[in-house]
Amino acid sequence: MDFSLFLQNMVNGFSLGSMYALIAIGYTMVYGVLRLINFAHGDIMMVGAYVCFFGMVSLNLPFIAAVVFAVTICAALGIITDTIAYKPLRKAPRISLLITAIGISFLLENLFNVIFGSEPKAFIVPEYLQKVLTFGDVTVAMSAVLVPIITLILLAITLFILYRTKYGMAIRALAFDIHTVNLMGIDANLIIAIVFALGSMLAAIGGVFWSLNYPSIEPMMGVLIGLKAFAAAVLGGIGSVGGAVLGGFIIGFTEVVVVSLSPEFSGFKDAFAFIFLILILIFKPTGILGYNFEKSRF
Amino acid sequence: MRVPKITHIIFFALAVGFLVASHYIFDDYSLRVLNNIAIFIILAVSYNLINGVTGQFSLEPNGFVAVGAYVAALILLDADAKNYQFDLESPAAFVLWLHSSNFLLALLAAGVCATILALVLSFPVFRVRGDYLAIVTLGFGFIIKILAINYPSITNGSLGLSSIPQHATLYYTGGIAIISVIMVLNIVYSKFGRAMKAVRDDEDAALAMGVNTFAVKTTAFSTSAFLEGVGGGLWACSFASIVPNEFDFYLTFQLLIIIVLGGLGSMTGAILGTILVIGGGEWLRFLDEPISMFGHTFDAMPGLRMIVFSVILILVMLFAREGIFGKRELTDVARSAIKRLKR
Numbered sequence: 055m056d057f058s059l060f061l062q063n064m065v066n067g068f069s070l071g072s073m074y075a076l077i078a079i080g081y082t083m084v085y086g087v088l089r090l091i092n093f094a095h096g097d098i099m100m101v102g103a104y105v106c107f108f109g110m111v112s113l114n115l116p117f118i119a120a121v122v123f124a125v126t127i128c129a130a131l132g133i134i135t136d137t138i139a140y141k142p143l144r145k146a147p148r149i150s151l152l153i154t155a156i157g158i159s160f161l162l163e164n165l166f167n168v169i170f171g172s173e174p175k176a177f178i179v180p181e182y183l184q185k186v187l188t189f190g191d192v193t194v195a196m197s198a199v200l201v202p203i204i205t206l207i208l209l210a211i212t213l214f215i216l217y218r219t220k221y222g223m224a225i226r227a228l229a230f231d232i233h234t235v236n237l238m239g240i241d242a243n244l245i246i247a248i249v250f251a252l253g254s255m256l257a258a259i260g261g262v263f264w265s266l267n268y269p270s271i272e273p274m275m276g277v278l279i280g281l282k283a284f285a286a287a288v289l290g291g292i293g294s295v296g297g298a299v300l301g302g303f304i305i306g307f308t309e310v311v312v313v314s315l316s317p318e319f320s321g322f323k324d325a326f327a328f329i330f331l332i333l334i335l336i337f338k339p340t341g342i343l344g345y346n347f348e349k350s351r352f
Numbered sequence: 353m354r355v356p357k358i359t360h361i362i363f364f365a366l367a368v369g370f371l372v373a374s375h376y377i378f379d380d381y382s383l384r385v386l387n388n389i390a391i392f393i394i395l396a397v398s399y400n401l402i403n404g405v406t407g408q409f410s411l412e413p414n415g416f417v418a419v420g421a422y423v424a425a426l427i428l429l430d431a432d433a434k435n436y437q438f439d440l441e442s443p444a445a446f447v448l449w450l451h452s453s454n455f456l457l458a459l460l461a462a463g464v465c466a467t468i469l470a471l472v473l474s475f476p477v478f479r480v481r482g483d484y485l486a487i488v489t490l491g492f493g494f495i496i497k498i499l500a501i502n503y504p505s506i507t508n509g510s511l512g513l514s515s516i517p518q519h520a521t522l523y524y525t526g527g528i529a530i531i532s533v534i535m536v537l538n539i540v541y542s543k544f545g546r547a548m549k550a551v552r553d554d555e556d557a558a559l560a561m562g563v564n565t566f567a568v569k570t571t572a573f574s575t576s577a578f579l580e581g582v583g584g585g586l587w588a589c590s591f592a593s594i595v596p597n598e599f600d601f602y603l604t605f606q607l608l609i610i611i612v613l614g615g616l617g618s619m620t621g622a623i624l625g626t627i628l629v630i631g632g633g634e635w636l637r638f639l640d641e642p643i644s645m646f647g648h649t650f651d652a653m654p655g656l657r658m659i660v661f662s663v664i665l666i667l668v669m670l671f672a673r674e675g676i677f678g679k680r681e682l683t684d685v686a687r688s689a690i691k692r693l694k695r
Binding site: 085089091093138139142143146147149150152153154156157158160161163164165167168172277281284285288292321322324325327328329331332335336339340 | 409476479480481483484486487488490491492494495498501502601605608609612613616653654655656658659661662663665666669670673674
């Protein structure tokens with residue numbers, strides 16, 4: 055592999071991995087506090103992409119304003135789904151929670167299917183992001199450079215919130231033991247709402263970034279991306295935000311590098327996340343940075 | 353046996369009677385829906401064995417159904433049909449060699465192949481527990497679908513297989529559904545079934561009491577895989593064509609919804625859940641067509657059916673948390689109702 059191809063792969067892998075990481079954080083935080091595999095999370099990402107698109111087309115918003123609009127709507131949507139579908143089931147068996155999550159996922163997919171049609175729409179990439187940068191032999195689109203940089207900044211902010219602020223401390227405490235947290239005078243429902251808002255905001259940005267790099271949006275786009283991001287979260291160790299970021303990057307890089315090195319495996323691209331996950335879990339059943347939720351519950 | 357044998361015989365007679373009578377009562381469309389329901393009863397009841405009774409949160413039935421469907425289809429199609437159908441790549445030698453016109457033999461082979469796969473997979477799968485097991489099995493189910501797409505010399509890739517002989521009439525699907533319900537109930541009420549429930553309720557305690565939990569889980573997994581494979585074979589022979597995308601997560605989620613809606617671990621719950629989800633989903637089809645309401649005709653909105661379905665699903669889960677039957681069977685419910693009447 056010559057150097058320019060290597061650099062190209064690095065940029066692409068970085069870009070893809072950071073998008074998985076953005077979405078995986080939402081999964082891992084919700085799993086951390088509620089022990090719920092939030093199957094609707096990938097669809098919130100899809101909603102983010104759609105809202106941004108229609109903000110630009112129907113409301114004539116500039117790109118940045120449309121992103122802010124999408125982030126706000128998705129944060130609200132995260133809180134609403136929590137209030138309607140998950141909050142009444144806090145004390146119910148976890149499987150009912152999972153089924154309502156699947157229900158919300160079906161609902162969002164089909165709602166967007168009915169309203170906007172099932173055919174893919176071409177996402178509008180603003181001109182300043184379409185510019186192509188040339189470094190010697192390497193040519194990359196502006197968006198492929200900006201996306202991972204902004205993602206890293208967002209990840210830093212998220213980690214700062216989680217590890218340096220009072221709310222972050224409350225979130226981590228909730229993930230550790232939800233019953234004691236209530237006794238300590240923390241409003242668990244408020245913290246869970248914050249977790250959903252934060253995760254959905256990151257998912258919305260992930261969805262917009264995804265659409266910048268692969269400019270075609272459709273109502274079912276969130277399903278597979280969401281599941282791969284969830285695999286990334288489990289791979290890194292579910293419940294750990296650092297693990298989600300690590301898992302996202304591992305899966306992003308693997309997809310890019312394997313497809314680039316041996317194109318005959320490109321048909322298996324979507325399965326890499328799961329193959330990797332299975333291999334890791336066989337040797338380290340709690341993921342790379344995770345701890346065992348099943349055992350630590352008592 | 354926990355329930356008196358006479359109730360069993362009555363239920364059996366009612367089921368067989370309904371099966372025979374339905375051919376005289378219903379039209380072709382309803383028979384197709386019933387056929388569909390019968391296949392899903394086999395899938396749901398066998399999925400319930402691993403997920404509801406043994407408590408292992410497997411998300412893999414789609415993989416086993418896919419294996420069963422492909423094995424049955426490849427056995428029943430003859431060499432000419434394969435040569436004619438395979439567009440992407442010419443069929444592999446063993447695929448051409450594989451042929452038998454015996455439908456039941458093909459179903460058996462479908463079940464056996466799924467069982468072998470389950471036995472192999474149980475080694476990596478049961479190294480992990482709980483939600484980790486869910487994501488690992490989800491991954492395997494997905495990998496099986498990807499394999500079906502990427503080996504066109506065996507499966508004809510994403511185009512799938514078609515003109516599979518439609519042997520699976522309602523007599524076959526309904527009959528096999530009845531047999532599999534009896535089979536699963538016999539397992540659940542055997543010594544082995546109690547071990548399964550022990551693993552579900554507290555795996556560590558069961559292990560401490562001398563239950564070989566790995567053997568129990570593997571047996572439950574492969575038994576359920578056998579029936580899912582047979583169900584997949586019936587699927588192929590009833591719809592006459594299969595494509596890999598039919599065996600996506602969506603199928604697993606549908607089965608999960610069915611068994612949770614009916615009540616995890618309850619066989620009558622699984623049957624009722626199937627009737628509600630598959631039959632009800634069919635009944636809601638009118639929503640996808642133009643609707644006249646209050647003298648005004650609304651345009652057809654394809655997809656409205658699924659919106660209504662998901663809203664109903666969320667509402668049912670919010671208000672009936674344990675599903676309709678909980679962990680009980682119809683006979684338990686009937687018995688407690690009789691007790692309450694006597695009082």
